[in-house]
Amino acid sequence: MLVAPSILSADFGKLQKEIEAICDAGCDLVHIDVMDGHFVPNLTIGPVVVGAAAKAATKPLDIHLMVENNTFFTELFAPLKPKYLSFHIEEEKHPHRLIQKIKSYGISPAIVLNPHTSPKSIEYILEDIDMALLMSVNPGFGGQSFIPSTLKKIEILRKMIDGAGLKTLIEVDGGVTDKNIHLLKNAGADIVVAGNYIFSSPSYKKAIDSLRA
Secondary structure (H helix, E strand, C coil): CEEEEEECCCCCHCCCCCCHHHCCCCCCCEEEEEECCCCCEEEEHHHHHHHHHHHHCCCCCEEECCCHHHHHHHEEEEEEEEEEEEEEEHHCCCCHHHHHHHHHHCEEEEEECCCCCCHHHHCCCCHHHHEEEEEEECCCCCCCCCCHHHHHHHHHHHHHHHCCCCCEEEEEEECCCCCHHHHHHHHHCEEEECCCCCCCCCHHHHHHHHHCC
């Protein structure tokens, strides 16, 4: 299991130290939530702050766009060369076109599904993406409780990926803790995003290790 701490729950007053700490603690990716105040009601960070985060990180960036104008934000963040750049299928009229655009920057494209969105919605572009991100909370805010129906969606998506002989990774974001990590693993998740669980822990390393175990 790969672990991607979400810096949405970090102390932004000492963001550089927080990012250095999770990297030193053994995280696999640094998850960054970009919200525009339109697709979701919250407003987070832009390329200046993400650029500073990239300089502090010794692990690859995993940028999650929760925005209305995906193409604009893709062009905005592509120069930072994240490992993954994900966008919501609910907001994109031309997902295949955007996937190709992301690939043209040498970035791995990923698609995000809200809690109500069926995995079937990405069946015909599954082979074109490197990761599918399932939201296990409603997007926009940290600290929410895990939505149990996500487990069934993971199982469905896992069967779709394995049945097609693909290597697409499944990432799960929201309400992830040591109490449900075994359920996520058994369902077929490859990567988990955790914010509050990690950043509220007295030991980032122990928290990260507990999700990988």
